[in-house]
Amino acid sequence: MIDELYQTILNRKSNAKEGSYTTYLFEKGLDKILKKVGEEATEVVLAAKNQDKEELANEAADLLFHTLVALAEVGVTPSDVKAVLESREGKQSNTRDRAEITEY
Numbered sequence: 001m002i003d004e005l006y007q008t009i010l011n012r013k014s015n016a017k018e019g020s021y022t023t024y025l026f027e028k029g030l031d032k033i034l035k036k037v038g039e040e041a042t043e044v045v046l047a048a049k050n051q052d053k054e055e056l057a058n059e060a061a062d063l064l065f066h067t068l069v070a071l072a073e074v075g076v077t078p079s080d081v082k083a084v085l086e087s088r089e090g091k092q093s094n095t096r097d098r099a100e101i102t103e104y
């Protein structure tokens with residue numbers, strides 16, 4: 001699903017579409033996109049702090065979308081992010097294993 005959304009975003013980047021918010025963001029440029037990422041991140045924090053589950057889900061979706069637009073603008077793919085997470089997964093479990101050994 002994230003890959004599909006990213007492909008749509010890339011498509012908007014290369015083919016402007018009238019009335020598209022994504023096209024609007026690319027036309028405004030990186031600073032505007034990053035401003036939106038910052039705003040949405042703040043809204044995620046506030047929703048979580050208020051324990052507002054519905055608002056948190058909405059704001060997290062907005063943050064994810066704007067982050068994908070930022071990735072597309074700079075030229076990073078969801079696969080690049082996935083690779084980082086996967087490389088950490090191995091390291092984290094090693095760290096956990098070490099902690100468990102030490103505790104034991």
Ligand SMILES: N=c1c2ncn([C@@H]3O[C@H](COP(=O)(O)OP(=O)(O)OP(=O)(O)O)[C@@H](O)[C@H]3O)c2ncn1[C@@H]1O[C@H](COP(=O)(O)O)[C@@H](O)[C@H]1O
Pocket residue numbers: 005008009012017019020021022023061062065
């Ligand atoms: N997933 C999203 C998505 N999530 C959030 N948003 C938009 O992000 C904006 C965030 O709301 P804000 O009030 O913060 O922003 P705003 O006031 O509208 O904008 P600014 O004035 O701040 O620039 C809203 O306009 C939402 O519609 C999204 N816009 C588009 N998509 C998807 O992107 C794809 C391309 O859509 P188009 O851009 O419409 O072609 C489609 O798959 C869409 O579903």
